[in-house]
Amino acid sequence: MHRYFLSLICLIILPLTAAAKTLQMVTDDYPPYSYKKNGSISGICMDVIQNVFGEHDYDFNVLLYPFARAYVTARDGENIFQFCVARTPEREELFQWIGPVGPSYEGLVALRKRADISIDADSDMSAHTIGTVIEDVVDQHLSLIQEELGLMLDKASGYRQNIRKLMAGRIDIWAGNIFVAFQLAEELGYDPEDLRVVYTFPDLHKDFYLVTGLKSDPDLVKDLTRIFDSYVEKGGYEEMKKRFIKSRAFGFSEQ
Structure with a gap:
């Protein structure tokens, strides 16, 4: 009987634990950085996020919105994250910043x-x-x-x-x-x-970031920032950026 109740408790707790690890994200149709392909969100920013968090038991629920809607949703919401957002002085105090997730030109x-x-x-x-x-x-x-x-x-x-x-x-x-x-x-x-x-x-010409509003859980933001900082310190981001810019060089055609 005790084993039965213990198993039942585990069944209840495990889904809750998994749900707590799912990040709610929004982005916009912004190829090659973010776009929908075969029903899923793809792009360089999504690739970076998956590479960074893939080994840390975070899952993602990503919705594709027009940019203005995604921007307001992340800014005014709680524990809702948006990518790819350029970091400017006007935006600095509106969000908590995590990243970078891609180069901006x-x-x-x-x-x-x-x-x-x-x-x-x-x-x-x-x-x-x-x-x-x-x-x-x-x-x-x-x-x-x-x-x-x-x-x-x-x-x-x-x-x-x-x-x-x-x-x-x-x-x-x-x-x-x-x-x-x-x-x-x-x-x-x-x-x-x-x-x-x-x-x-x-x-x-800076970088795009993963951002979330000021209402979001600071402990969650701190953990995600720690994971991202480690990725950057190990050179992962710079290596990705070099490959990306090289593959997109045609975008800088002579004026």
Whole structure:
């Protein structure tokens, strides 16, 4: 009888223990960093997270949202994690930061045939319609100087939508991560060689992070940070970043 009750207690406790190890995550459609493939979330950021936490008994429940929705969900929720999020001064106090999970290279991309588009300084951007994604790091950056420079920002909810608008001539410039622009163009059936980088934002060339809101359990965040720090200290992240940048070099076509 005692064995029966002991076994019953174990059956009750074990699922609860397993559930406590499942991380609730959100991300957006952001290839090659994060995207849905064969019903699962794939991409370089997901690969990093799996490699880092795979040996530490953490599982993942990942949902794919538009970026703005994922951003607000993680920021305002409790124990909800988002990737891939660029770290900026404006965002610093809104989240608890864990990572990094991938390299960020932000800029402006135009059609190669648009020889009339030449941008050497922020002030040159005002002559063109720029497509941004709501709450994306470049959208936030340009929104801060929009009124001062008279920028024409065409805001959308997704990156694929903006690539289609660029190719159709509905916007002059695609704003965001350079790798994403070239990857999406290829996935949507366009020739990446038809694109060129016309401007970059070096101050935004940092890393993407796994983040969670200020309401999240600090002990959980501390444990995840410890695991990530170990991964970085052992050189795992730098090795991944070198391989990734080498494989995506076409994204830095000559302006």
